[in-house]
Amino acid sequence: FVLTPSALRSSIVNTPCRTTAPSRFVTTSSSPWLVRQLTVGGEDPGAVTLQSTWQLVTNVGALVVGALVLAEVVQDWPRGWVNRQLVEAGPSTLGPQAGRGLFAARNIPRDTVIGNFPGVVSSRASWLGRKDSEEAALLARRYTWSLATGDVLDPTLSNGELPDTLIFFGGLLRIPTLLALVNEPRAGMDLNVVAVVSERDVAYVAERDIFAGEELMTDYGPAYDRRHYRL
């Protein structure tokens, strides 16, 4: 929308309640982002149009740059969520060597999205650089998903341990890590959760109706390192 000088003059002339003719008449956009002031009366009309067009271009440019920066920040934002009403943690039914597992707290209908895997996305190189030691990296790998891009999604701390909650920005963002407790079925056992891996997220979806009390089981995929246990 461009308010041309002639349109502006005509609106001034046709306004019945105007006070004594001002030499300056100022209009201001209602949006704080698009504050625009036109001064008429004695100024070159061409300069007024050029000035407002230039302001429009710079405002749109600032909005585009802001949107790009926001999109980049959101991409690297820590990710993950879980429907806490559907699941609870407990000792795995696979035996003590499997540690803890995640269980259905109520019946979960097929195709229900139970949550998105928690963690931070990074390249493999920067991921390794953020771990305290080789042992820490080995421990972290147990909980780390390889994404479709080749990047990794890791919910562990620099020492490789899995906290119950990931805490960011001084506690403003808290992400529960329950989904990282889902184990794999032994050979011949049924899985009941599918992991849908995309560029930046891994969604855990009920593969069939799951009954309350069943342990959730998924396939970690072909890239997962299983050298420390047998299926």
Ligand SMILES: C[S@@+](CC[C@H](N)C(=O)[O-])C[C@H]1O[C@@H](n2cnc3c(N)ncnc32)[C@H](O)[C@@H]1O
């Ligand atoms: C994503 S974590 C699952 C949570 C883990 N059970 C815990 O207590 O922290 C994956 C690890 O769980 C263990 N695990 C998963 N499925 C298993 C299975 N079928 N048999 C033995 N260990 C298993 C392995 O140590 C594996 O690296």
